[in-house]
Amino acid sequence: MKLTWSQRIGILLFSAFVLVAIFGPMLTSNSPFSIDGERLLPPSMKYLLGTNAIGQDIFSQLVYGARTTLYIGLMVTVISTFLSASFGLLAGYSKRLDPLLNGFANMLLVLPSLLLILIVASFTGGGTWQLILTLGFLTWPGYMKLIRSSVLSLKEREFVKAAQLYNGGTIYILRRHLLPFVWPLVRTKFILSFRSAVAMEASLSFLGIGNPSTVSWGKMLQDAFSRTQTFVTDAWQWMIVPPGLAILFVTIALALVGESRMTGNRFAASLKRKESRVITVKAAEQEVGCESPCIEGEDLGCHLGAGSQLSAAIVVSDLSITYGDKPIIHPISFEVKQGSITSLVGESGSGKTTMARTLYGLVPHEAVTGNVLINGHPIYSNNEPCAMQRWVDAAYIFQDPRNSFNPIMTIGRQFYEAMRLQATKEHKQTAAIAALAEVQLEPHVLSLYPHQLSGGMLSRALIALSLVNKPKVLIADEPTGALDPIVKREVFDLLVSKVKEHHMTLLLITHDIPAALHISDEIIVLQDGFQVVGDLKERYVSRGKQLNQLKHQLA
Ligand SMILES: Nc1ncnc2c1ncn2[C@@H]1O[C@H](COP(=O)(O)OP(=O)(O)OP(=O)(O)O)[C@@H](O)[C@H]1O
Numbered sequence: 001m002k003l004t005w006s007q008r009i010g011i012l013l014f015s016a017f018v019l020v021a022i023f024g025p026m027l028t029s030n031s032p033f034s035i036d037g038e039r040l041l042p043p044s045m046k047y048l049l050g051t052n053a054i055g056q057d058i059f060s061q062l063v064y065g066a067r068t069t070l071y072i073g074l075m076v077t078v079i080s081t082f083l084s085a086s087f088g089l090l091a092g093y094s095k096r097l098d099p100l101l102n103g104f105a106n107m108l109l110v111l112p113s114l115l116l117i118l119i120v121a122s123f124t125g126g127g128t129w130q131l132i133l134t135l136g137f138l139t140w141p142g143y144m145k146l147i148r149s150s151v152l153s154l155k156e157r158e159f160v161k162a163a164q165l166y167n168g169g170t171i172y173i174l175r176r177h178l179l180p181f182v183w184p185l186v187r188t189k190f191i192l193s194f195r196s197a198v199a200m201e202a203s204l205s206f207l208g209i210g211n212p213s214t215v216s217w218g219k220m221l222q223d224a225f226s227r228t229q230t231f232v233t234d235a236w237q238w239m240i241v242p243p244g245l246a247i248l249f250v251t252i253a254l255a256l257v258g259e260s261r262m263t264g265n266r267f268a269a270s271l272k273r274k275e276s277r278v279i280t281v282k283a284a285e286q287e288v289g290c291e292s293p294c295i296e297g298e299d300l301g302c303h304l305g306a307g308s309q310l311s312a313a314i315v316v317s318d319l320s321i322t323y324g325d326k327p328i329i330h331p332i333s334f335e336v337k338q339g340s341i342t343s344l345v346g347e348s349g350s351g352k353t354t355m356a357r358t359l360y361g362l363v364p365h366e367a368v369t370g371n372v373l374i375n376g377h378p379i380y381s382n383n384e385p386c387a388m389q390r391w392v393d394a395a396y397i398f399q400d401p402r403n404s405f406n407p408i409m410t411i412g413r414q415f416y417e418a419m420r421l422q423a424t425k426e427h428k429q430t431a432a433i434a435a436l437a438e439v440q441l442e443p444h445v446l447s448l449y450p451h452q453l454s455g456g457m458l459s460r461a462l463i464a465l466s467l468v469n470k471p472k473v474l475i476a477d478e479p480t481g482a483l484d485p486i487v488k489r490e491v492f493d494l495l496v497s498k499v500k501e502h503h504m505t506l507l508l509i510t511h512d513i514p515a516a517l518h519i520s521d522e523i524i525v526l527q528d529g530f531q532v533v534g535d536l537k538e539r540y541v542s543r544g545k546q547l548n549q550l551k552h553q554l555a
Pocket residue numbers: 323328346347348349350351352353354355511
C-alpha cells in the first residue's frame with residue numbers, strides 16, 4: 001500500500017514518541033518521582049523543562065509519562081479492536097449469536113459511555129490494568145456495529161455462499177473471505193481507539209482516576225491544574241504546555257496515520273462488487289490425486305434415486321417456494337434427463353432464478369416444500385452429508401461474470417480453494433491449468449485478480465472453474481447475461497460444447513428463447529411462478545421460433 005505524505009508524517013511523529021517511551025529513560029538521569037530540585041524552577045541545563053510545584057523534574061516525568069500513556073493506549077486499543085472485530089464478525093455471520101452480541105452492544109451504546117467509564121473505573125480502583133480493562137471493555141460497540149453491518153451484507157454474496165457450500169468452516173470463512181473485506185475498518189478502529197485511549201487516559205488521570213504510583217501526561221496536567229502557583233507564576237509554561245503538547249501531537253500523529261486512502265478507496269471498491277460465482281466441487285480423482293472417494297452418496301446411504309429416477313439428473317416433485325406469505329413458485333414437478341440440455345425460460349420476475357437457486361439448495365429450508373433430487377441425492381435433507389453431496393454432483397454458475405469471484409483473491413487461489421480436498425498444491429495447479437486450457441485461457445491467469453480480466457475472460461474462467469472438478473450436472477443462471485452480443489455468443493457456444501464434451505447435464509436459465517430453442521432438448525416455461533404447459537407453452541415456444549426465423553432472415 002502506498003502511503004500518503006500525511007500518513008508518513010504521522011508515522012514519523014508517532015515513532016518519535018515510541019522511541020522516547022522506549023529509550024527515554026537513557027536521556028535523563030533524574031527520577032520522575034524524586035524531589036531533589038527546588039520548587040517551580042524554570043528550564044535549565046539540569047532540569048530541561050524545569051521543576052513542578054513539589055520540585056520534581058518535569059522532563060523526566062514527560063519521558064516516563066510517555067511509557068505509561070502509550071502502554072495504556074496500546075493495551076486498550078488491542079482489547080477494544082479485538083472485541084469489535086471478533087464480535088462484529090460473529091454477530092454478522094451467525095444468526096444465533098447476533099441477538100446476544102448486538103443486544104449487548106446496543107445496551108452499552110445507549111448508556112452514557114464517559115459516565116459508565118467513570119463509575120466502573122472508580123469502583124475498580126485506580127490500577128493501570130483496571131483502567132486498561134475498563135476502557136477496553138467499554139469502547140468496542142461502535143465499530144462492532146459497523147463491522148457487523150458489513151458482514152451482514154457480505155455474507156449474502158455468492159463467493160461466501162460458495163465457500164459455505166464446499167464445506168468451509170465458520171472460522172475459515174470469517175478469516176479468509178470476510179476479514180479481508182472488513183480489515184480497513186479494523187485498522188481504522190485500531191488507530192482511532194489508540195487516539196481516544198490516549199486522550200481518555202489523560203482525562204481520567206486528570207480527574208484523579210488512575211494509578212497514583214505511576215506518572216502519566218494526564219497526571220502531570222492534573223497536578224499542574226490543582227496548584228494555584230501554576231497560574232500565578234510563569235510555571236504554567238513548563239508544567240502545562242509540555243504534557244499538553246505531547247497529548248496533542250500524539251493525537252495528531254494518530255489522526256494522520258488513520259487518514260488512509262485504503263479505507264476509502266479499496267474498501268468501497270471491494271464492496272461495490274456484487275454477486276456471482278461458480279460454486280463447484282468434486283475433486284477429480286484422476287487429475288487432482290484424490291485417492292479415496294471425496295464424498296460418495298451411496299456410502300452415506302442417502303441415494304434415493306431408483307428406477308426411472310436414475311435416468312434423471314434432476315428430479316423435482318411438488319416443489320413450491322414461499323417467502324414469508326408470498327408464494328414465488330407454485331407446486332411444480334419435472335425431470336431433467338441425464339446428459340440433456342434443458343432450458344428454463346420465462347419473463348422477468350417469473351421465478352427462474354429462485355427456482356435455480358432452490359435446485360442447488362441455496363434457498364432457506366423453511367421457504368421450500370416438496371423434494372429435489374440431484375443424481376438421486378436429496379437437496380433438502382436433514383442429513384447434512386447427504387445435502388452436501390450436491391457440491392460433488394453439481395456446479396452452479398451465477399449471473400454476472402464480472403463480479404463472480406472474490407475481488408481480493410487471485411483467480412488461482414479461488415480455483416485451489418474449490419478443490420481443497422486431499423489434493424496437493426501441484427495437483428491443484430495442474431488441474432486448474434488444464435481446465436483453463438479447455439477454455440483457451442493461459443496459465444498465467446491463475447496469478448491475476450478478477451479485475452485484471454475482461455468480461456469474456458472472466459466468463460471463460462468461470463466455465464473452467466465449473467469444469468475443474470468434473471460435476472455431472474451444471475446449473476447456469478444467465479451465464480452470459482452481462483456480456484456484449486458477440487462475446488455472449490462465443491461464451492454460450494463454449495459452454496454448450498464443453499457440456500456435451502464432458503457428457504454433463506445442463507439446466508440453463510435464460511431470457512433468450514431463440515438461443516434456448518437452438519440448443520435445448522427440453523424447455524420449461526415459467527410464468528408468475530407457475531409452470532406453463534399445453535397450448536400456452538406451445539404458443540410461448542412458437543413465439544420464440546418466430547423470433548429465431550426473423551433473426552435468420554435479418555442475418
Ligand atoms: N429473497 C427474496 N425475498 C422475497 N422475494 C423474493 C426474493 N427473491 C426473489 N423474490 C421475488 O421472487 C420473484 C421471482 O424472482 P426471480 O429473481 O426468481 O425472477 P427471475 O425470473 O429470475 O427474474 P429475472 O429474469 O429478471 O432475473 C420476484 O417477484 C421477486 O421479487
